[in-house]
Structures are given as C-alpha cells and as structure tokens.
Amino acid sequence: MAVVSKANIVREDLLRVEGVTKIFDGAVKAVDNVSLTVASGEIFALLGGSGCGKSTLLRMLAGFETPTKGRIFLAGEDITDLPPYKRPINMMFQSYALFPHLNVWDNIAFGLRRDGLPNDQIAEQVEKMLGLVQLAKYAKRKPHQLSGGQQQRVALARSLAKRPKLLLLDEPLAALDKKLRETTQLELANIIEEVGVTCVLVTHDQEEAMTMASRIAVMSEGHFLQVGAPDEVYEMPNSRQVADFIGNVNIFDGVIDEDKADHVTVRSADCLHYVGHGISGHSGMNVGVALRPEKILLTKDQPASAYNWCEGEVTEIVYFGAHTTYHLKLASGKVIKAQALNNTRDLSYGLTWGDTAYAYWNERAMVVLTQ
Amino acid sequence: MNKVSSTLRKFIKGRYLVIGIPYVWLLMLALVPLLIVLKISLSEMESTSVSSMMDWTHGWPTVKLNFASYIFVATDALYYQTYISSLKYAVMTTVICMAIGYPFAYFMARSPKHIQPTLLMLIMLPFWTSFLLRIYAWKTLLVDNGVINNILMSLGVIHEPIAMMNTPFSLMIGMVYSYLPFMILPLYANLSKLDMRYLEAAADLGASPFKVFWLITVPLSKAGIVAGSMLVFIPAVGEYVIPELLGGPDTLMIGRVLWDEFFSNNDWPMASAVAVVMILLIMLPMAIYNKYQSEQMAVKV
Amino acid sequence: MNQTLSPKTIKWFSLGWMVAVYAFLYMPIVTLVIFSFNDSPLVTVWSHASFRWYKALMQDSDLISAVWLSLKIAFFSAIISVLFGTFTAFALNRYKRFNGRTLLSSMASMPLVMPDVIVGLSLLLMLVSLQHWLGYPDRGLFTILLGHALLGTAYATVVVTSRLREMDNKLDEAAMDLGCQPFQVFRLVTLPLLIPALVSAFLLTFTLSFDDVVLSSFLSGPGYSTMPMMIFSRARLGLNPTINAVATVTIIVVTIAVIASSFYTSYLERKRKREVAQAYSDSNN
Numbered sequence: 001m002a003v004v005s006k007a008n009i010v011r012e013d014l015l016r017v018e019g020v021t022k023i024f025d026g027a028v029k030a031v032d033n034v035s036l037t038v039a040s041g042e043i044f045a046l047l048g049g050s051g052c053g054k055s056t057l058l059r060m061l062a063g064f065e066t067p068t069k070g071r072i073f074l075a076g077e078d079i080t081d082l083p084p085y086k087r088p089i090n091m092m093f094q095s096y097a098l099f100p101h102l103n104v105w106d107n108i109a110f111g112l113r114r115d116g117l118p119n120d121q122i123a124e125q126v127e128k129m130l131g132l133v134q135l136a137k138y139a140k141r142k143p144h145q146l147s148g149g150q151q152q153r154v155a156l157a158r159s160l161a162k163r164p165k166l167l168l169l170d171e172p173l174a175a176l177d178k179k180l181r182e183t184t185q186l187e188l189a190n191i192i193e194e195v196g197v198t199c200v201l202v203t204h205d206q207e208e209a210m211t212m213a214s215r216i217a218v219m220s221e222g223h224f225l226q227v228g229a230p231d232e233v234y235e236m237p238n239s240r241q242v243a244d245f246i247g248n249v250n251i252f253d254g255v256i257d258e259d260k261a262d263h264v265t266v267r268s269a270d271c272l273h274y275v276g277h278g279i280s281g282h283s284g285m286n287v288g289v290a291l292r293p294e295k296i297l298l299t300k301d302q303p304a305s306a307y308n309w310c311e312g313e314v315t316e317i318v319y320f321g322a323h324t325t326y327h328l329k330l331a332s333g334k335v336i337k338a339q340a341l342n343n344t345r346d347l348s349y350g351l352t353w354g355d356t357a358y359a360y361w362n363e364r365a366m367v368v369l370t371q
Numbered sequence: 372m373n374k375v376s377s378t379l380r381k382f383i384k385g386r387y388l389v390i391g392i393p394y395v396w397l398l399m400l401a402l403v404p405l406l407i408v409l410k411i412s413l414s415e416m417e418s419t420s421v422s423s424m425m426d427w428t429h430g431w432p433t434v435k436l437n438f439a440s441y442i443f444v445a446t447d448a449l450y451y452q453t454y455i456s457s458l459k460y461a462v463m464t465t466v467i468c469m470a471i472g473y474p475f476a477y478f479m480a481r482s483p484k485h486i487q488p489t490l491l492m493l494i495m496l497p498f499w500t501s502f503l504l505r506i507y508a509w510k511t512l513l514v515d516n517g518v519i520n521n522i523l524m525s526l527g528v529i530h531e532p533i534a535m536m537n538t539p540f541s542l543m544i545g546m547v548y549s550y551l552p553f554m555i556l557p558l559y560a561n562l563s564k565l566d567m568r569y570l571e572a573a574a575d576l577g578a579s580p581f582k583v584f585w586l587i588t589v590p591l592s593k594a595g596i597v598a599g600s601m602l603v604f605i606p607a608v609g610e611y612v613i614p615e616l617l618g619g620p621d622t623l624m625i626g627r628v629l630w631d632e633f634f635s636n637n638d639w640p641m642a643s644a645v646a647v648v649m650i651l652l653i654m655l656p657m658a659i660y661n662k663y664q665s666e667q668m669a670v671k672v
Numbered sequence: 673m674n675q676t677l678s679p680k681t682i683k684w685f686s687l688g689w690m691v692a693v694y695a696f697l698y699m700p701i702v703t704l705v706i707f708s709f710n711d712s713p714l715v716t717v718w719s720h721a722s723f724r725w726y727k728a729l730m731q732d733s734d735l736i737s738a739v740w741l742s743l744k745i746a747f748f749s750a751i752i753s754v755l756f757g758t759f760t761a762f763a764l765n766r767y768k769r770f771n772g773r774t775l776l777s778s779m780a781s782m783p784l785v786m787p788d789v790i791v792g793l794s795l796l797l798m799l800v801s802l803q804h805w806l807g808y809p810d811r812g813l814f815t816i817l818l819g820h821a822l823l824g825t826a827y828a829t830v831v832v833t834s835r836l837r838e839m840d841n842k843l844d845e846a847a848m849d850l851g852c853q854p855f856q857v858f859r860l861v862t863l864p865l866l867i868p869a870l871v872s873a874f875l876l877t878f879t880l881s882f883d884d885v886v887l888s889s890f891l892s893g894p895g896y897s898t899m900p901m902m903i904f905s906r907a908r909l910g911l912n913p914t915i916n917a918v919a920t921v922t923i924i925v926v927t928i929a930v931i932a933s934s935f936y937t938s939y940l941e942r943k944r945k946r947e948v949a950q951a952y953s954d955s956n957n
Contacts, residue, residue, distance in 0.1 A: 084848040097842035114851030393760035397779040400822040404794035478686035504919040508700030609787020
C-alpha cells in the first residue's frame, strides 16, 4: 500500500520509549527492556501472538499501567507518571468500549466535554468527526443500534475528537468479520492519513500490520525481535522466529561452504544454495536458509544449474483458488512447500500426487539466517 | 523523579474512602457484635447485668473466663439433643428439597426457551410475598379443623381429622415449602447453562437416557447441587419462625432455644453460648463449601 | 428397560411434576386469599363471601400503624443498604488487593449465612453495650433500621457485585482515556450503567426489611411493633381472619408490581433485540 513509502521520510520523534520494563506480581516479565522511537505522522505496529507483551506496552503508553522501569516521553515531555486522563493520547479500544448509555453524538462529545470547551466548539468538532467517519445521520442512535462496522467508526471518531498527539489502536479490526475487515482496513488507513495523526497499533494479524503500518515491531516474550518497514520484515527477517511468524517459510539447515563479499554458498542435506549477496558470517558456520513458498518454482525436468534446486516427490496438492500449494518430500525426508499462482484455469504445473518434481529458485530469493 | 502528582494523591485518598466506609460500617455491625457475643458467652449473669470480664486486683487487670454456659450446653441433654434434632431437620429439609427441586429444575431447563422466564418468575413470585404470611397460611391449612381436614372429611375420605399441626410433619412441610425456591434457583441456573451437545455426544456414544443423566448431567451440575444444598441447609439449622409457628412442643430446634433463653429466661450468657456453638456448627459446612468453590476456581484457571 | 420410557411418557411425567410443585407453592397463598373473603370468624370454615375482614382491618389502628412503621423502616433501610452495599461492592471489585480484603468480604456475607436469631442477638448485645457506655441509642425505630440495613447491605452487595462483574472494565478505561478523573468515571459512566442494579437492590432490600420478624423482635423497643411482629404475635396465639385480609392486600400489590416489572424488562429486551437486528440489516443494504 501507499503508506509503505512514508518510512523513508525523516521526521522528528514524537514518542520515545526508553528501556521500559513491566513486571507483574513481582515475577512475570510482560515487557522486557523495550526501547523505541516513533516519528511524527508514522503508523507504528506492534505485532505478536497473545501474551507477547504488546498489549501491556500499549497500556503503558495510554497510562493504564505504570512501567516497573524505564521512561516514556511524548514530544520531549516525560509522561511516565501522568495518569491516563492527563495524557494527550487517546485510544481506540478493542471491541470499542462505546458507552452503551450514550448516543453516538454524546459518545464523541464525551472527551471534549471533559476539557470544558464551550458548547458551540464541542458541537462543531463533533459534526466534523461525524462527517469524517460518514455517520452524520446516525448521531442520535445508541451503540447497540449500529452495526459492527459503524460502531468501529464511532470509536475512531471518539478517539480522534480531542485531536490527540498520539492515537493508540488496540486490535482495531479484530471484532469484524473477514469480509468487512478488508474494506474497513482501507477506510481506517485513509482517515488516519487524512487526519495525519501519529499511531501506535497493536495487532496479532500480520496482514493488518503490513497493510496499515509504516513500521512494524515483531514482539515475542516481552521484547522486540525485529523492527522495520513491512517489506523489510517480510523479505529480510533477521531470525528464524520472525521468518516463521510472518508468512510461510521453508528453512534449510546448512553449513556455509564459501563466504565471499558478493555471494555465499551453503550446503544443506538436499541441495547446494548459491546466495547472491554477502553476509556477516564465516565458512563452516551453521546457518538456516529461509525461502518463501511463493519464490519456489516447480518443473518436471531436472534443472541444468549446479545450485538452487532440489528433487522431491509431490505428497500433497492444496488448492486455494487463487493459488495452489504443493508439498514436496525431499530425499532427506524434509518436506518443503511451493506456492504456484493459478494464472490459467488449468493448474499451472500439471503435477499430480506421487510425481517426481524439481523445485528451483532465484539466487536473490533466499535469506541466510545466522541467528 | 519520584514526585507523586497531586491527582495521584487524590486518587489514593479516594481509594481509602471507598474501602474505609464499608469497612467501618461492617466492623461496627457485623464483626464487633459477634465478638461481644463471644465475650458475653464467657461471662455469667449477675442479677440484672452481665459480669465484667476484666477485674482490677492487685493493680493488674485479670481476665476472668467463665465456661459455665458452655459446660451446661455440653452436658445438659436438652441442649445437645436440640442441636442434634436441628441438624436432623435441616438435613431432612435439604434432602427433600433436592428430591423435589432437582427434577423440577431439570424439567424447567428443558422446557421451551420462551416460557422459561415465566416459569422462573412463578418460582420467584412467592419469594417476594411475605414469608411469614405464607407460613401462617400453612397453619390455616393444617390445623385439625383446617382446610385440608375439612375437605377430606366432607369428601368422606376420613371421619376423624388427621393431627398434622404441631408435628414434625407440619414442621417439614413449612421448611420444605420455604426453602424449595432456594434449591431450585441455583440448580436451574446451572442446568440451563448445560451444553446439550454433551448429552447428545453421550447418547451418540451409546449411553442410555438414564446413563446420560447419571454420568453427564449430574456431575456437571455439581456446582448447583452444592450451592443449593448450602442455601437450604445453613439457614434451616438456625430457623426460628417455622418451628415456632408450625412445630409442636417436641419438635425442638436450636433457634427456639436461643430465643427462649434470651427472651423468657433473660440468660444472656447462655443465649450467647448457644449462639457460638451454632456458629461453629454452621462453619463446618461453610468451610467445605468454600474449599469446593476454590477448587472449582483452580480447575478453571 | 429404557425402551419402556417413551418420550411421551417422560413429557407427561415432567409436566405433572411441574404442575404439582407449582400447586404446592401456590396452594397456601390461594387459600389465604380465598378465606380473606370469608364471612365466618372461623378462618377455615367457609360460610359466604364478604368484605367483613377488610372492614375490620381498616378499623384495626394498631395494625395500620404497624404497616406504616414497616413501610418507613423498609424505605430508609433500603436506601442505606443500597448505599453501603454499593460501597462494599466497589471496594471488593475495583481494588483487588488490599490488606483485610478477605475480612471485608466475609463480613459482607456474614448476615447472609448466619441465622437471623444470631444476627439479631449479636446486634442487640452490641447496642446494649453501646447504650451502657454512651447512654445511646434507645431501642426503637433507629435500632430496627440498623439491623435491617446490615442485612440489606449484605444482599445489596451481592446484587451490585454481580452487575459490576459483568460490566466491561474497558468502559472505565475509555472514560479515563478521554479525560475523566476517577470520580468523574464513577459519576458519568459507572453510575448510569449501575442504575438497574441499584433499583433491583432497592426492591430486594425493601422486601427483606418489610418481611423481617426476627431482627425486629430483637431490636425493637416498647411501642415499636412492625407489621410482621404484630402478625407473628397474633399468629402464635391462633388464627385470625384479619391477617388473611392484610395478606391479600400485600399479595395483590406485590404480584402486580412483580408482573408489571417483568413485562417491562422483557419489553425492553425485545425492543433491544429488534434494534440490533435492524442495525445489521440496515448496514447490509
């Protein structure tokens, strides 16, 4: 999506988190010495499975939890000890937390009223927000009289109404069904872009993180595994964990044969890899070679090249409609997955169960994982 | 660095207020009175007032404990027989309520969904009308020239009135009648949440309807069974009004003994000792219930 | 053996069981009402219908003043109970860890599990000791009120707690996030959502107070006789048709109130369901 390019634009830091740790009950380290900076205008995603600490980190930003160690700065000001109601930060809650006893209008006006603004200014801002999320004609409805997608937009309007310096999104799309999620995702991204607010987004859904965020932090067990733009994290994972968590991946265990400035070769049980870029390693080192299924091509004829192919037996063909995934059992017993786009109506390779097939790939398709 | 903001301090003050107010209220009205009962049970009656426990002899306070009331409770046949008969009637009430209430709650939970709120309301409705008046109503039904005897005699079923009033029978009728809703409600709450798929799965695996009931339904409704039993048993042990209005002179229950010691004999230490022993009797099933509940919680976590 | 139990047999059996239980529950109430219209001074022998005992009731000034006293005590004790019950429920639910939390929760459930005679005895002995030291309070309306308020606090705590438990903590957080200080959170979000629970706690504690005979007997002083105390002392002596008349009046009032409120809640429930369904079909078009 369009937002990807924004990562390159240099802006001043809005949020700075320095060495934050949160320990619950004196024992459980929910967040472990995390530091990060978010630039003004950025959409930053915290991505990870349940219990990885992403929600705790978000709740510390909102002020619902106090860090055990470390400081949090917003626009240069230390906000670590500020209670939630004193922070210029607003949150869009998971499953929205709309006040059931107030109608849409009053829900959006709720935060503005706490600031003691005059009524006409409140009205003006609420109308503006209603226009932004296109719910002007639903202003008098109670939350239960709205559909899930409408509720989500009210929640967004409510959290944007006070013009926060930082917007926190807690699993913004988790409560919607799959079909609605795609369109809502686009809408949400567009509104945020239009307002230009800086965002920290928490999600367990990698697609959501990739499409919405300009940068992603992959979290596990309380710390960051990798921080980078979506394409970086996907194409250049820095560890097996990240490669495994984001998307599907085949990992060949091997040993570095040849370590040159412009390429390396890695010998694994089933094939010899020629990687078309240098890495920081040395020959004889144990590494993993990560290869995404969509980067593998299949053929019935043995490739002529000395590198980057292997032979196997087709054990499974899984048809997904838009693409098909083939499982190939290699000589060592290892099973790899190859994905083929179904770009014609008959399946591309003409392979069937039990066939012998050859998998091959480009020298720029692989990532060498040294961790 | 460590400055606590003024709002945070206000927040902490609010916390003390919210906890402090109910604490003081309940200490004054719940805990302190029980401690006073304990204290008085260990004193003796001196003409019109209770003896003082503290005595200043030789310049030192000495505490005088008087176990006379407890010794009396433990040795006098009237007292321990009354405790035993109270427990007996409470157990009987619980068992009969279970026998009537379990099938009822089960059928209620299996009845069509749209009539269940009405059925539930019909169980709750008597609860909202005066308990005392309902017990009084049983008196008009059960006395020798009461409604039931009159009807039976006019139908020629009996020629002499059946003596039902002031017997263990009338007592049990009143007890079961009063406590049945307390058994039905937790059982219904539990059974109505029971996932029908478990029963279907058991039937699918070849269990007969009786086996399904015994092996699946009953174990899964254990929480309701325990809660219902406790809600019936505990208040039944200390019941006063029902035995007073429906029980006879020989259906002694401990609530009545306490009442008489206090109001008729004016023996406060004795009444207090009777109360303390009753509390100990009730605490045993309570402890079992609490242990069971915490085990349930542990299983869930 | 199970083949003999056809679904039809089971259906009839369950229907019969339920009818029998409802008959058992309602038989005394129905006879009470019927015989209140009996002309005979013998409660149990029907002569002919009349309003004789209702006239007697209207001239029974003792009983009428007892009813007023009971209503007064029930009203004020219900207010006090809901107030303290709400505080207790808040302390137990919003603050998960503080010294003496277990003590607070056991004190709050004490009146629920203790027999009334023990609660009455202990409160009376406490009040007597207090009077011994301070010369106050005398037994009467105030002491009955305290007893009923203690009992009511325990019940109100249960009602409010169950509502607080099902309420989403996120709503409080959202309010705080939008700029509410803790007390504002309570006033603007928690309290409005709690009102149905407070109403049912009020009705419950009112009924408990209006029904209580044991605590009142322990705690009342000379000249203060509540309606249940008066009914109890008359019922101990024997049967009295005026009691049937009082019973019928209260039963009719309560029945109408309960049925009306259950109709109202089911109406609200249905309306809500309709609106939710409407919202979804709207958004699909």
